[in-house]
Structure formats: structure tokens, C-alpha cells
Amino acid sequence: MNTSVKNIYKTSVSIPLFSLSSESSVGCGEFLDLIPFGNWCKQVGIDNIHLLPVNDTGCNKSPYSTISTFALNPIYIQLQVLAHYENIKDDVEKSFKKITFKEHIDYSAVRNKKIKILRQLYHLLPKTWSEGPEINNWINDNTWVKSYSLFCHLLQKQHNDPWKGWKEYRTLEEEECFSLWNKKQNKQELYFYIWVQYELDKQFKSAVKHLENLGITLQCDLSLLVPEDSCDVWYHREIFKPRLHAGAPPEKNLPSGQNWGYSIYNWKNYRHEVYNYWDKRLNCLSQYFHSIRVSHAQGLFRIWCTPEYNYSGILGYYTPAVYIDHKKLMEFGFDDTRIKWLSLPHIEGSKLFGILGQEASKVIELALNQLPNEDLYLFKPFIKGEKVIRELPLSKEAKKFLTSEFNSRCLIEVSKDKYALAWNYKYSPSYLSLSSLEKNTLLALSEECQRDSQVLWKKQGTNTLQYLISKDLDISVETLGVSPEGIYDVLKDMNIENTVVLKWHREWNKYGSPFLKSNQYTYLSSCTLSTHNTNTAKQWLRNEVLSDLQKESLNLPLGENQTSFNSYKSLIKHLLSIKCRNVLLNIQDIINLDEKNFHNINDIIINDANTNNELNWSYKIPITIEELSNNNDLNTYLKRNIQIRRGMEDASF
Known part of the structure; x- marks a missing residue:
């Protein structure tokens, strides 16, 4: 630092x-x-x-x-x-x-x-x-x-x-x-x-x-x-939680969330062993690297976890966290039968036969148990998630129906007698069947746990970051995406540099949502125009129509097409003028500073996380390093603006 x-x-x-x-x-x-x-x-x-x-x-x-x-x-x-x-x-x-x-x-x-x-x-x-x-x-x-x-x-x-x-x-x-x-x-x-x-x-x-x-x-x-x-x-199996994977909660572009297939650390029982393992990793890295940027640093505070049996993250929850206690539910009038109703998916027989027709009988035989004297069905105990359902010898329609029903619940049993509110709880039949009083009670219990969890997350994140900055490596973080409350205060208090993507950093509450001016950024930032998971700067200028107010805040030439090469060069110049500790230029954004490349090369997203595009992780720069070194126009423009940026150091002294 x-x-x-x-x-x-x-x-x-x-x-x-x-x-x-x-x-x-x-x-x-x-x-x-x-x-x-x-x-x-x-x-x-x-x-x-x-x-x-x-x-x-x-x-x-x-x-x-x-x-x-x-x-x-x-x-x-x-x-x-x-x-x-x-x-x-x-x-x-x-x-x-x-x-x-x-x-x-x-x-x-x-x-x-x-x-x-x-x-x-x-x-x-x-x-x-x-x-x-x-x-x-x-x-x-x-x-x-x-x-x-x-x-x-x-x-x-x-x-x-x-x-x-x-x-x-x-x-x-x-x-x-x-x-x-x-x-x-x-x-x-x-x-x-x-x-x-x-x-x-x-x-x-x-x-x-x-x-x-x-x-x-x-x-x-x-x-x-x-x-x-x-x-x-x-x-190192002992330091990871079995049967749980890290992922991401549902969002607009990914309504089922994500299961990344990454293991979850068992902080509760093996904190010392986890830190010993990290010591070895960081010592290994320090042989080659002078600094590290922690990707998805929100995970140092809390991580979205989902059962290994699911492909999606829809039945996930944050860990560590404070969860709704069985005893507390009982105190507020939810007996065991009611809690079971809320935490286990129940399927109505009329709905089952109405949607699947003749195949419903086979579905019951393979996957469901009927409750005594009721037109309701529960999943058999071996049906632990989406992956098991996919392997059943049933039609695609039946599997899709069962998956939807399996994921439809109000509460998720995290561990024995501990529950989290499901992400889509509002749409579950069990929640919709509750009285207004019961709904309000359940939400109040969940909000109380959320407040306590915020305190827990801040402590967890602070302790983990203190461990990292004690090592012989310069530490910065990336926190793109949904972050827990208080994370930016922790980073500020600990003087830790955070990554900022310029196109998402605007004065949203002001008329026209102008971008921040170059002197409005927090110094301990690493500002960039694009990441390996987003469009390049050139693609952004071509895809989003900017108002004159927004162009002005980016120092783009008014009255000129924003997709022009001149506008693009002005955007790079603006990025390098930002008064933050670090400016991060992605290689594609640099390659496009050559006018021929700008007009003739089609950029690709290095990893389009929303697709299984076969081109993901296959990007190759279209020129050799030797050709890049001999590109006088590109290098002269870049060098001049980096020199101007360095000149800001003397002005700040």
C-alpha cells in the first residue's frame, strides 16, 4: 500500500x-x-x-x-x-x-x-x-x-x-x-x-x-x-465444507443464479488450517508476483453457497451468516408441521396430473412419495437436487417440471434446525398460503438475521483482509457485483485499492447520469474501461448511446460520432487523466489505439460469462509483440498520455 x-x-x-x-x-x-x-x-x-x-x-x-x-x-x-x-x-x-x-x-x-x-x-x-x-x-x-x-x-x-x-x-x-x-x-x-x-x-x-x-x-x-x-x-479435504459449492445468487441476466463448482472453506472448524494453506499459496505467488488483486473480494466477507447436487444457484444462501432458528420459529407459532410445509417442496396431485398427464404416474413411482390421506406429494429422500432429477428416465417436460417444483420453497434448511429464506420465497406456494401475520412474522425474523449477518460479515472481511495485508505482497481487490453493506468503509479504513469500471461509475442521482470527472474518483482506486468479462471500450462506445452531457463528462468531442477513432482516443486519454492510484488498460483497448486495428479488428469478450461461447478464453492478440513495439503512432500516443499522467505526481506533492 x-x-x-x-x-x-x-x-x-x-x-x-x-x-x-x-x-x-x-x-x-x-x-x-x-x-x-x-x-x-x-x-x-x-x-x-x-x-x-x-x-x-x-x-x-x-x-x-x-x-x-x-x-x-x-x-x-x-x-x-x-x-x-x-x-x-x-x-x-x-x-x-x-x-x-x-x-x-x-x-x-x-x-x-x-x-x-x-x-x-x-x-x-x-x-x-x-x-x-x-x-x-x-x-x-x-x-x-x-x-x-x-x-x-x-x-x-x-x-x-x-x-x-x-x-x-x-x-x-x-x-x-x-x-x-x-x-x-x-x-x-x-x-x-x-x-x-x-x-x-x-x-x-x-x-x-x-x-x-x-x-x-x-x-x-x-x-x-x-x-x-x-x-x-x-x-486438503478437511479445510473445505463437503457437498457445498460457491456461486452467485440469481440476477436479471441469470435468473437461476450460478454454481461455480468451487469449494467453500470450513472457517468455523478449521480457521487456523485455512490460514496455513493460504500462507503456502501466498509464499508460492511471491516468488513471481509483486502484488495481487483479490478477485471477487466480496467472498472474503461472505460467499453465496449452493448444494453440490444443483446446477444452479437458486437454492443457495450466504455463508457465514446468522440463520433463522427452529426454536425461534416455534416461539412465533410455526409448529413442526408448518416448518416442514415451508422448507420442503410439496406438489399438488391435481397440478402434477394436469401438467404431465399419463407420465405423472411414472414420475410418482420414480421420484415422489404421497402424504397419507392428502393429494400432496414430497420428493423421495434420494432426490437431493437438479443433478439427480436430470438423470431420471423421464421426458424433458417432466424433468423441467420436477426441477421447478424442487426449487420452489420458502425456507432452506441450512443445517439442523437452521433456516435461510429462499431467494424466490415470495413465489413459493407455501409462502403464498401464509396469513398476512405469518408473512410479516417470517420477514421480521429474516430481517433480524440479516442485520446480525451484516455485523458478522464485516468482522469476517476485516479479519481476512488484515491477514492478507500482513503478507509481503501489495494487496488490492475487485468487488464488481453485489457487495455486502459496509465493505467499502472497510476498504477505505484499511487503505486498500479497489477496481472501478468507468462505465458503471456515474452520478446516477443527477440529471442525465453524467460520469465522474477525472478529479472526482477516490485515489485508492484502479480505474479501467473494461474487464475480461465485459465488452471492450470500443464495443461499449458502439453499443451505448451517450448524451452530450455524458460525452462532456468523458471529455469526448461534441458534435462528433462517438464511435469514431478520434472519440475512442479521447476516451483513453480521459482514462489516463483520472486521479486514481492506478489505471488499468486492457490489451484490446491498447491494440485499438492503432487506427487500422480500430477499424479492421473485431473485438471479442475474453470470457462472456452469460454464455458457453466456444471462443471464451481463446483470445489472441492479432499482432505480435514485435509488431506492437514497432507501431510508432500507437506507442507515441500512449507514451505521451502516460507521461502526462506521471506529471500529475509532481502536481499532487
Whole structure:
């Protein structure tokens, strides 16, 4: 954090490493591409490179879907500098010829081909290689690599199936893991994964050293959440809550919410162990990065969790939280029968047969139990969620009906005798059947829990952030989306930089909703025009019609088409004039500062979270780093405005 009297005005560039392209990279961006990219940053005056996560994601191309938060992704290795490369050079060039020149990154093809070639190179190493002091000292300094290499070995034996479905090795204890690791017949395979990580580590550190010599810092985007199907959760099962996933509550564009498949920390029982695990993660990151930006920092305060049996997040709730107590419900007149009515979905027989007709009998046989002497049905105990319903041998219409009914309830039983109000409680038959007095009573109990939860969240977030800022890394956060009350006061009190997206930062209560002027931003902000989940700046100008008042607040030329190249350049200039600690330029927004690129290149959202677009996480910059370095018009314009930004430091002193 900045503690000097003189304000510092940094300029950063954000890019997924895989998107880089250089004359030496093969298939995608690589760690050693950071060397020429850093030279370009120095050329135009950029202070900091912000990278999306670079950890191993296995078969998944999303950089956030890591199978290890310690291991680096093999796609980022540069093959040409490895020992014995000359022996297979022709095979490599032939193998990568087609995919290297593709318009987008073909993640699976790049990964599979690199792994295949790495195996060839590994088998060319001397047989005594694994006995040398250098590699074994490295293993001792990076003990995580033992569980990681074993996990990769077992994962391959299980055909890359999720570990929760493994018939053996699913719940190994630590001693059993190391017994397997030490078995002689496993050594060659395990050391392959170790060798790859060892070489990746050397290449990454070489690039970092070059950046440090240039005076350029490296920042990573960090999600403290971990995918369930990962080595981390497999090996550290005790610190995560079983059968719960992190996600997001329903919203306008995603009415069913989201189940991200990330595990939930068991703070209540294993707080000390969670912090020990984080210590190891942060120590590993500090080998390469000078700062971290915590992605979705709301999760440090509270996280939306949903049962693992559901695809959606509609039956989720926040944790930690204060929940409605069974005893309290009883005190206010809700007996056990009433509580069961509110917390379990009941289906009327007339509705069931009216919608499904003849198939209703089969649905009852497979999924429902009728209540004695009533035309009401409950789900059988084994129907725990949407995933179970989807596997039933029923029609799509029947599955859709059952899913809707299963998700229709007023209360969610979070744990024994603890309840949360369901997100869509207002539309559940059980809530609609309540009297006005009962509805008001239930809402009053929920609001009381909400107030108490706000206090709990603030304490949880403060404690977690205090832990993070005590580490030897500069910490900033990203809090885009719905945030708990008081989060911004906590960030302000702790002097923590927060990410701000300019197009959403307006004076909404004023006529015409003008954007903030450059001197109205909070200094401890990182301002940007776009993120990897949003439209680029050029797309935004083309999609949203701005009033003259709004154009004026952005310093765009009046009387000129806002989609013009001149307007676009003015927008970038305005961003760089904002008096915040950091301005974050996304790589696509920089590429478009060249007029030819601006008119001829179609931007894509790096990850359109609302779709399963096959182009998600496949963006590749359309020019090489070398071509970018030689683009005089783009570089001159960018350098001049960054210099003006730096000049604001003297004015603030």
C-alpha cells in the first residue's frame, strides 16, 4: 500500500498470458514472452503488468479453473530453450505449424501437443537426472509438488474423471499419499510432472528478473476460492465444507443464479488450517508476483453457497451468516408441521396430473412419495437436487417440471434446525398460503438475521483482509457485483485499492447520469474501461448511446460520432487523466489505439460469462509483440498520455 505523502499515479496493462503472441512463442503466449512484452511496457511507460491466473488448469481452458493453485500451466513453457530440443525441432515445428497461426487459441490442441513433446524431451534426459542435488533441493523447497505430481498421475489413470468419482485413491490420507509417491514403479511418471514444473519455474523466474531490472512490477489476479475438482481440495479435504459449492445468487441476466463448482472453506472448524494453506499459496505467488488483486473480494466477507447436487444457484444462501432458528420459529407459532410445509417442496396431485398427464404416474413411482390421506406429494429422500432429477428416465417436460417444483420453497434448511429464506420465497406456494401475520412474522425474523449477518460479515472481511495485508505482497481487490453493506468503509479504513469500471461509475442521482470527472474518483482506486468479462471500450462506445452531457463528462468531442477513432482516443486519454492510484488498460483497448486495428479488428469478450461461447478464453492478440513495439503512432500516443499522467505526481506533492 502507498504510504508516501506524494500521490503515485501508476499505469498498468491487463492481459491473459495465453493471449500474447511473439515471434518465438508456440501455440500461445509463454512465460518468456514477458521479456519482450516488458521491453514494450518500458518503451511506452507502463509500470505494471496484470496477469490473469497462470496455474495449471488441466483440461479446462478457464484460467480460474485450476487443478492446483501452486503448479504452473504447461502451456506457458517455451520448448525451444529446453535440453535436447534440437533433437526433435523438426517434429515440433511440423506439429505446431497449423495451430500457431490460428486466429484464436486452441487450448486443448496446444496443451496436448506440448505435453506430448515434453514427454519426448523428458525421456531424453540422463537416467540419473532425478538423483541430482539440484532437482531434489528444488523439490524440498516446493513440497507441494509431491501431492501435485501424484494427483496428476492418478488423474491420468482415472482418464481425467473428477476425483470424487474415483473408485480408489479418492480419500487418501497424507501418509498413504507419500507411500504411493515413494513407490519405485511410480517414480519415472511422477518425476515427469516435477521436471515440467521445475522448468516452468526457471522460465517464469527468468522473465520476472528481467521485468524487475526494467523497473516493471507483475501483478496476478487471485481467486482465493478453489475448484472442487483440484489437487488442493483432494489433498486438503478437511479445510473445505463437503457437498457445498460457491456461486452467485440469481440476477436479471441469470435468473437461476450460478454454481461455480468451487469449494467453500470450513472457517468455523478449521480457521487456523485455512490460514496455513493460504500462507503456502501466498509464499508460492511471491516468488513471481509483486502484488495481487483479490478477485471477487466480496467472498472474503461472505460467499453465496449452493448444494453440490444443483446446477444452479437458486437454492443457495450466504455463508457465514446468522440463520433463522427452529426454536425461534416455534416461539412465533410455526409448529413442526408448518416448518416442514415451508422448507420442503410439496406438489399438488391435481397440478402434477394436469401438467404431465399419463407420465405423472411414472414420475410418482420414480421420484415422489404421497402424504397419507392428502393429494400432496414430497420428493423421495434420494432426490437431493437438479443433478439427480436430470438423470431420471423421464421426458424433458417432466424433468423441467420436477426441477421447478424442487426449487420452489420458502425456507432452506441450512443445517439442523437452521433456516435461510429462499431467494424466490415470495413465489413459493407455501409462502403464498401464509396469513398476512405469518408473512410479516417470517420477514421480521429474516430481517433480524440479516442485520446480525451484516455485523458478522464485516468482522469476517476485516479479519481476512488484515491477514492478507500482513503478507509481503501489495494487496488490492475487485468487488464488481453485489457487495455486502459496509465493505467499502472497510476498504477505505484499511487503505486498500479497489477496481472501478468507468462505465458503471456515474452520478446516477443527477440529471442525465453524467460520469465522474477525472478529479472526482477516490485515489485508492484502479480505474479501467473494461474487464475480461465485459465488452471492450470500443464495443461499449458502439453499443451505448451517450448524451452530450455524458460525452462532456468523458471529455469526448461534441458534435462528433462517438464511435469514431478520434472519440475512442479521447476516451483513453480521459482514462489516463483520472486521479486514481492506478489505471488499468486492457490489451484490446491498447491494440485499438492503432487506427487500422480500430477499424479492421473485431473485438471479442475474453470470457462472456452469460454464455458457453466456444471462443471464451481463446483470445489472441492479432499482432505480435514485435509488431506492437514497432507501431510508432500507437506507442507515441500512449507514451505521451502516460507521461502526462506521471506529471500529475509532481502536481499532487
